[in-house]
Amino acid sequence: MTTYATLNPRQRLLMGPGPSTVPDRILRAIGSPTLGHLDPQYIQYMDETCQMMRDVFVTKNQLTFPVSGTGMAGMEAILVNLIEPGDEVIVCINGVFGGRMKDNMQRCGATVHVVEVPWGQTFTDEAIAEAVSKHPKATMLGIVHAETSTGALQPIQGISKIVHDAGMLLAVDAVTSLGGHELKVDDWNIDAIYSGTQKCLSCPPGLSPVSFSPAAIEKMEARKTPSQSWYLDVSMLKNYYTGGGASSGARAYHHTAPINMVYALREALQIVLEEGLEKRIARHRTVHLDLRKGLEELGLTYIPENSLSTLNCVATPEGINEAAIRTRLLNEYDIEIGGGLGVFAGKAWRIGLMGYGATHRNVVTLLSALKECMS
Ligand code: PLP
Numbered sequence: 001m002t003t004y005a006t007l008n009p010r011q012r013l014l015m016g017p018g019p020s021t022v023p024d025r026i027l028r029a030i031g032s033p034t035l036g037h038l039d040p041q042y043i044q045y046m047d048e049t050c051q052m053m054r055d056v057f058v059t060k061n062q063l064t065f066p067v068s069g070t071g072m073a074g075m076e077a078i079l080v081n082l083i084e085p086g087d088e089v090i091v092c093i094n095g096v097f098g099g100r101m102k103d104n105m106q107r108c109g110a111t112v113h114v115v116e117v118p119w120g121q122t123f124t125d126e127a128i129a130e131a132v133s134k135h136p137k138a139t140m141l142g143i144v145h146a147e148t149s150t151g152a153l154q155p156i157q158g159i160s161k162i163v164h165d166a167g168m169l170l171a172v173d174a175v176t177s178l179g180g181h182e183l184k185v186d187d188w189n190i191d192a193i194y195s196g197t198q199k200c201l202s203c204p205p206g207l208s209p210v211s212f213s214p215a216a217i218e219k220m221e222a223r224k225t226p227s228q229s230w231y232l233d234v235s236m237l238k239n240y241y242t243g244g245g246a247s248s249g250a251r252a253y254h255h256t257a258p259i260n261m262v263y264a265l266r267e268a269l270q271i272v273l274e275e276g277l278e279k280r281i282a283r284h285r286t287v288h289l290d291l292r293k294g295l296e297e298l299g300l301t302y303i304p305e306n307s308l309s310t311l312n313c314v315a316t317p318e319g320i321n322e323a324a325i326r327t328r329l330l331n332e333y334d335i336e337i338g339g340g341l342g343v344f345a346g347k348a349w350r351i352g353l354m355g356y357g358a359t360h361r362n363v364v365t366l367l368s369a370l371k372e373c374m375s
Helices: 024-030 040-057 071-082 096-107 125-134 157-165 214-221 234-241 259-275 277-297 322-333 360-374
Strands: 063-068 088-093 111-116 140-144 169-173 192-194 207-212 311-315 348-352
Touching: 024 259, 040 063, 040 207, 040 259, 063 071, 063 234, 063 259, 071 096, 071 169, 071 192, 071 207, 071 214, 071 234, 088 096, 088 125, 096 111, 096 140, 096 169, 111 125, 125 140, 125 157, 140 157, 157 169, 169 214, 207 214, 207 259, 214 234, 259 277, 277 311, 277 360, 322 348, 322 360
Parallel strands: 088 111, 088 140, 140 169, 169 192
Antiparallel strands: 063 207, 192 207, 311 348
16 A cells, blocks of 8 residues: 655745745634534624625625635636626736636637737726727626736726726726735725635635625626526525525525635634734735835846736846746745746746735845845
8 A cells, every 4th residue: 555644745935926825823723623514603604704805805795705716716706697698798818817717708608809908017098998989788897906927906996987887897806916905896896806815815725705796796687597607606606605685594505615714714804804904905015115125136127017016026037047946945945936927937937925925024035045046
């Protein structure tokens, strides 16, 4: 019989594009006793988790819950419920994740109109206004708030007004912004939003916080065909997460919720709220500026328009083996950073400053290790 070594993962400093380092407090929460998914004590924890999610998304949306699955499951949950075959939709692509939205929209049977700017850039209100007026029959526009493949932070408010003036819904990817950047779902009039646990919430990967506005619910309730995904069908999921509406309170089994991951998310959200959203966002910004200064002192340059605090995308110097440096950082210093994706593959490093990991101490640790590896 094959014998296997005892599980003993190394303590790495996760400073890549995610997952980020998980604090012990959250790991301890995961290790709490597993309850049944209909146990009243668990339902209470789940309800509290959904309420804390509303607080962090800054929304009153009743339909706010954690999709069982990673950020991609959240993306799919939004698209398979809000798109019916034959719908026209618009998607904005300036990196990997807008491209994935397009792929998913097509799989939902939509006719997809693409607005594109070069990787690393963001969309102007004018570009969105032009796309919206060109495709007036579109029912929805999808856009990424924080493009993890490039470091671009997309302003949302101007776009939201244009999209709603045209009678469309706005769907937003907030995987790398929730808990690290300003994000106000109600004020910004976002109809459907998804995130992930493993970035600025510093949880392990496994859940995707999502939220749907009343207008999004109306669109889902008017569907002529059921969503092609059974697992992600919000019309059934809502009976478990919200008790089928504010009044009924009864919870219908749909799938066995990942109980211990919900504990982790609850703990993570509690940590965010204890710190305070504004303070947390300011911390990410301060630490990003620290890192930016240090990287520039090492002679590295940011990809133009890198406006995210949470993801720092820098061009790798000509003539160096960027992958070898990442391997040295991992093997000799137990530090993980990411390589470039797509058009930046082999040409960039992606350094995450997310949640618990966004500290001055981590910046200093990384900069000194990177300096050694580059010399
Ligand atoms: N959207 C963005 C902006 C991301 O950065 C990621 C993951 O890095 C995803 C979606 C997909 O999330 P996951 O890998 O958790 O499925």
